[in-house]
Amino acid sequence: MKASNIILASIAGTTAMSLFSYAVSHTKNKNFKEPQLLGELTENAIPDIKTDTAQAAGWITHYAVGALFAAVYSMVLKKTKIAPSFANGAIVGGLSGIPAVLGWNTTFKIHPALPKTDYKRYYGHLVLAHMVFGAFTFLFFKKKQFKGSKIA
Template sequence: MDSHSILQVLLSSAAATTVMTLCSYAVSAAAREIYKEPILLAYILKQLHLNISSDAKNMLGWVLHYVIGLAFVTAYHLLWSHKILDATILSSIMLGAASGMLGIIGWIVLFKIVHQKPNIDYKGYYAQLFAVHVIFGVTAFLVYRLFL
């Protein structure tokens, strides 16, 4: 990847992950549930009894959240730049939906490996997770196309 593409992916990823996170926080507030991915990641890390401070686990939750977003947008970039998919709003919706399904599977696995699960509405969490990933995909596309 050249420097232009790296910047394109980094900015698209940062914007998409931030917008997605803001949407998750809004849904959390409206539903009075903990649907905040970085907080849930920190919770999982705490349950794994890693030998790092609580603050480090919280920070690591945020870092992991943004790194996962970067991985998704890097995959989108590869699909778009190699012309496997056209960079369109429709493909971004499809990629967001696919990312949402992968996210749901990932969270199901994470929740299964910890002994004490968070007290959340799982169906509600997975529904909002799918929706915010579609928003993630569209946001990634809208920022990505600014560089085309």
């Protein structure tokens, strides 16, 4: 698959994931907003950084990591017989939520000044959020496949 399609798929998936996280945060009155948490981690780690700059860095980091996950998904689709469907994307997304939880957990353990959130519930939320990411990323891949792009 072309790099541009992987990037577009990652934007679709990351945007869907972000909307899900913001909706859950609002509903549960918790801060499960990945870009905001990344921004707070940045702000707390870098002296004298402006809040706006740190929050922008959080969003950029969130979308960059989404691009990496989408690139891995593209390779998985190319090397396996997994079809790019909503359900398969949710399954692969849920599985990829495991290394995401490990990454966040490591970050929280080594970071000098953590933002406030319910960390244990956040980890469960991350798996669900990655299911959303995977489902929408795979939907984009499926759409591109039907337009003649090769995925597998």
